[in-house]
Every structure is written in C-alpha cells, then in structure tokens.
Amino acid sequence: MTEYSDCTEVSKKALEFRQQFYQLLDDPNKRMDIVNLYAPGTPLLCEWNGHSLPDAASITAYLSGLPRTNHKIDCVDAQPLPGNEHADSFLMTVHGVVTYDNEHRREFFQRLVIRKVDGRYYIINDYYRWLSEKE
Amino acid sequence: MSFQEIGVAFARQYYEFFSKSRDQLAGVYRSNSLMTWMGEQLQGGASIMARFANLGFNEAIFKAEDIDCHPSLSNGVLVVVNGEVLLKDERHPLKFNDVFHLAQENGQWYISNQIFRIVGGGGQ
Numbered sequence: 001m002t003e004y005s006d007c008t009e010v011s012k013k014a015l016e017f018r019q020q021f022y023q024l025l026d027d028p029n030k031r032m033d034i035v036n037l038y039a040p041g042t043p044l045l046c047e048w049n050g051h052s053l054p055d056a057a058s059i060t061a062y063l064s065g066l067p068r069t070n071h072k073i074d075c076v077d078a079q080p081l082p083g084n085e086h087a088d089s090f091l092m093t094v095h096g097v098v099t100y101d102n103e104h105r106r107e108f109f110q111r112l113v114i115r116k117v118d119g120r121y122y123i124i125n126d127y128y129r130w131l132s133e134k135e
Numbered sequence: 136m137s138f139q140e141i142g143v144a145f146a147r148q149y150y151e152f153f154s155k156s157r158d159q160l161a162g163v164y165r166s167n168s169l170m171t172w173m174g175e176q177l178q179g180g181a182s183i184m185a186r187f188a189n190l191g192f193n194e195a196i197f198k199a200e201d202i203d204c205h206p207s208l209s210n211g212v213l214v215v216v217n218g219e220v221l222l223k224d225e226r227h228p229l230k231f232n233d234v235f236h237l238a239q240e241n242g243q244w245y246i247s248n249q250i251f252r253i254v255g256g257g258g259q
Contacts, residue, residue, distance in 0.1 A: 107255070109217070111213070124208060125207065127215055131254060
C-alpha cells in the first residue's frame, strides 16, 4: 500500500526533476546535458511528437535539430508507481506551452516515468507531444 | 495480446463505461489505485468511485481521439489518451488528457495509476 509520505516525497522529487529537465532543455549551452537524465543501460522508451528515440544517440541527434525552446509550465502531476519504495519510482505528467525561437507557440503535454537507479533519479520512459497551436 | 492492443481496448472500454454506466468503472480499480482528478489526489477504488458519484455533471460523452501506449518496465502498460468530453447541454466540448498505468492482478488488468486533466476547449 502506498503511504502518504510516498506521495509527498514524489511531489517534491517531481518538482525538482521538472525544474532540472526544462532548465537544461531550454538552455542552448546546456541542452545536451539532458541526455544524462536518461537511464543508462536500461531499455529506454522515448517518443517525442511521434519520433521514437531509443537511446542516447537518438536523443542527441533529435535535440541537435530542435530549435531553441522556452517551456512555460501550467501544471505538474505525479504519483508513486506500484512496487515503489520511498518514492523511488514515479509517474509524472506536465502540461504547458512551448515557444520555439521566440516565435511559434505550441501547447504540449509530457508524461515521464522516473526511477531511482544507484541513488540517482533517471527517466526510463518519456512521451512528449503537441496538443494545440497557440496564437 | 500486445501492450498496444491491451491499452487501446482498455481505454476504449473505459470511456464507453464513463459515458454510459459510470458505476461499472468500480471493477477496474483496486484498493491501491491512485487517481489525480484535475489536481485532486484520490487513493483507492472506493474514494475514486465516490468522487465519480459527485461530478458536476450527469451526462457526458467521452471521445478518445488519440490513444498511445508503451510497455512499462513492471510488465504493465502506460496509456496516454487525448480526447474530448461533451457535457450535456453544452455546445463546445472540453479537451482532456488522461494517463493510465495498467497493472495485472490474477490475470486481470486494472488501473494502478491515473492522472486526468481538462486542458482546454469549452469554446475558448
């Protein structure tokens, strides 16, 4: 049974992770560091707007071609996954608006599965997609 | 069945029930199920069903437009649904995002985690 403290801890970890993730993604000089947030040596399931990105090399290639981004987050939700111990595995969703090259705005939705491996939190499943276009 | 078939079939059936006989959704939740309903945290099938009995609407038609599935590492299925819900007497549908983590218990699929959000629509 999931304890209340797990939910509290998950909320904390999710907000920390969200801060870290989009900070790296939106910083042109640090964007490639985001690859370090994906679990090494684990089967990776990453899908961004229909593009399947099964490993670090694919993520790097995809991000290289992505215009500069600025993510404005509306809401973050997170829950501990079954079998978790002390919030070491959680499901997280993010909704907001992304701006490309200070011009094009798109509503986006992202779902992440985060797991603690060797004391560090990593993404093991990632799904990112556009919803609507913003004027 | 592949994880895709499981996820799609489950989601389609879920919204069918949500639209027509909401009380029957009790069967897909367990005592350990977690639901975040528009930011509100609920734990356990009983709490979730009690919440569904107190929604601000009685009649709604849910239409899943996109259903995307991934296998989860714990042999479950991760489902993301993007769709619309039309409330009775409303002209414009609302847009929603729903995420399920499906797990198995005694060979039966159930929802262990669900995160639901209205993300727009309503004529805006």
